[in-house]
Amino acid sequence: MRRELKIVLITLGVIILLYGVYFLLGRPAIPLPTIQQKIGPGHQLYTLVKATESEQVKFSLNTNGKIEATSDGKHLAEIDYTPESLENAIQLAEPFLGTGDPQSTLNKMLGNPLVRRLPASVAAWFYHIVRFRLSVNMDAR
Amino acid sequence: MKKMRNFLPLIITVVAVFAFSMMLQSPVVEAAKMAQEAPSNHIFVDVTYNPNTMNYSVGGLTKDQLIQLGVPEIPADVWNMVANLNKLNLTIDQTGVNVVTDDVKLATIDWTKESRTWLYSMVNAYTNGVPMDEARAEEWLDKANIDVQVRRADTLSEPLVISLDTPVRVDISDAGEIKVEGFVTGQSLTPEMNSMLKTGNIKHAAVCWSEGAVATNVNGTTLPQITLFQDGLSVVDKAFGLQLPDLSLLFQSQVGADVVVGEGMHSDMQCGGN
Numbered sequence: 001m002r003r004e005l006k007i008v009l010i011t012l013g014v015i016i017l018l019y020g021v022y023f024l025l026g027r028p029a030i031p032l033p034t035i036q037q038k039i040g041p042g043h044q045l046y047t048l049v050k051a052t053e054s055e056q057v058k059f060s061l062n063t064n065g066k067i068e069a070t071s072d073g074k075h076l077a078e079i080d081y082t083p084e085s086l087e088n089a090i091q092l093a094e095p096f097l098g099t100g101d102p103q104s105t106l107n108k109m110l111g112n113p114l115v116r117r118l119p120a121s122v123a124a125w126f127y128h129i130v131r132f133r134l135s136v137n138m139d140a141r
Numbered sequence: 142m143k144k145m146r147n148f149l150p151l152i153i154t155v156v157a158v159f160a161f162s163m164m165l166q167s168p169v170v171e172a173a174k175m176a177q178e179a180p181s182n183h184i185f186v187d188v189t190y191n192p193n194t195m196n197y198s199v200g201g202l203t204k205d206q207l208i209q210l211g212v213p214e215i216p217a218d219v220w221n222m223v224a225n226l227n228k229l230n231l232t233i234d235q236t237g238v239n240v241v242t243d244d245v246k247l248a249t250i251d252w253t254k255e256s257r258t259w260l261y262s263m264v265n266a267y268t269n270g271v272p273m274d275e276a277r278a279e280e281w282l283d284k285a286n287i288d289v290q291v292r293r294a295d296t297l298s299e300p301l302v303i304s305l306d307t308p309v310r311v312d313i314s315d316a317g318e319i320k321v322e323g324f325v326t327g328q329s330l331t332p333e334m335n336s337m338l339k340t341g342n343i344k345h346a347a348v349c350w351s352e353g354a355v356a357t358n359v360n361g362t363t364l365p366q367i368t369l370f371q372d373g374l375s376v377v378d379k380a381f382g383l384q385l386p387d388l389s390l391l392f393q394s395q396v397g398a399d400v401v402v403g404e405g406m407h408s409d410m411q412c413g414g415n
Contacts, residue, residue: 051380069373076373081365088362095340 022130029062029133038139049140052076060135063126083124090119183286185302189294190215192224200301201390210386226293233287257282274323281307301390306411308347308397313338315403344405349397349412358410 022028039046049057052071060068069076081089094116109115126132190197197204197215208214230241238250250256261275284307312320317330330338347358353371357364371392378385397412 047380048376051376071372071376074372075368075370076376077370078368079365080368085363085365088359089364091362092341092343092359092364095342096337 027064027131029064029131031133032135034058034135034137036137036139040140043140045138046140049138055140056137058135058137060133062133063123063131065127081123083120083127086123087120090116181286181304182281182284182307183302183304184288185299186289187299187301188289188291189296189298190223190291191293191295192220194295195220196295198296198298201298202301203297206386223291223293226291228293229291231287231289233282233285235283235285252282254279254283277310277322300393303394303396304413305396306413308349308399308410308412310407311398311400313400313402338402344402345408346400346402347397347408347410348400349395349410350391351395351397351413353392356412358408361408 039049045057049055049071054072057069057071057076060066060070062068065081067079067081069078186200188197188199195215199207199212202210204214227243228241229243230239232239233252235252237252238248239246240248257279258275261273261278265272310322312323313330313335314320317332317335319326319328319330341359343359345360349356353369355367355369357366371389374385374388377383395412397410399407399410401407
């Protein structure tokens with residue numbers, strides 16, 4: 001057997017084995033480093049973040065279907081989704097996204113079925129296959 | 142070929158681990174679906190009063206809070222009526238209506254479908270409006286679990302509990318006029334809101350509020366569930382100076398609405414996962 005083929009097969013085997021173990025563990029979300037973001041009075045969320053005790057709000061996207069906002073260890077709001085419910089929400093929002101001009105770039109893009117399906121497909125991949133936890137800590141101090 | 146044979150055990154092991162993990166995953170979802178109770182429409186109202194001080198409290202709200210909410214004060218003749226009463230309890234469930242005063246049974250009414258038919262004819266006879274939708278009334282009363290207790294006490298009453306599995310039916314005509322459970326409200330949607338419904342081609346929407354969780358279904362498709370927390374509302378209140386009243390009762394309640402736009406049929410959806 002050629003050396004390259006052997007390397008490819010071993011690599012594939014290791015990846016599938018690791019994924020099997022990951023699947024067996026219940027596909028926990030892999031935490032990514034928290035992004036720290038200082039916000040000032042010009043920011044849209046400044047008033048809200050400033051109203052919390054610590055003047056900090058953490059937004060977390062867990063691709064297993066949960067988006068949450070927390071502050072001082074308290075839950076402020078949550079959104080639970082599945083790829084299906086997310087796609088339904090996108091479809092419902094579609095008529096409101098257009099600019100009214102059928103020749104506009106945005107409307108042309110939205111008219112492409114591949115582009116329309118892209119957000120739901122990406123969400124489904126990160127929901128079903130590999131899950132991540134992405135957090136942004138907004139600081140208004 | 143010989144080297145290929147060396148890889149076969151590895152590939153078989155990998156596939157076996159993967160298949161085994163798939164088998165372990167599936168039963169969890171099935172178990173969660175089965176944990177459901179029979180639907181009911183539960184309302185609990187506690188009223189405390191003191192005829193001497195003419196102070197009272199309903200559903201965890203003080204007299205002053207009730208007046209602030211626009212509830213009229215108790216008239217003097219009602220105070221005279223309850224002056225000698227210590228406790229009154231009214232319960233309505235699927236089988237009967239019971240009234241108990243000072244631990245003595247005052248009245249019991251058999252509350253079956255047959256006895257309710259008589260009640261519907263009485264209501265229709267005394268109201269000159271649209272005849273009552275008996276099938277719909279049955280949907281509500283067949284699951285009724287209402288408990289009202291009125292007691293002489295100086296303490297604050299217990300919090301109001303509203304947990305309705307049956308959603309309220311709302312009909313919106315093409316012109317935007319709103320009917321609730323078949324009754325004309327005299328209210329209409331603003332032209333902007335009516336236009337939004339038409340742009341979104343929304344024919345049917347069902348919304349359930351269940352202790353902060355908002356489950357929504359539009360045109361038969363489920364949308365992501367939004368959960369609001371009291372701490373979150375406090376932050377919004379503080380940020381925008383809304384001066385919201387105490388909303389803790391709202392976070393212990395369950396209510397829903399089944400909205401049909403134009404000429405459509407209501408769904409048989411129930412709130413609370415049933």
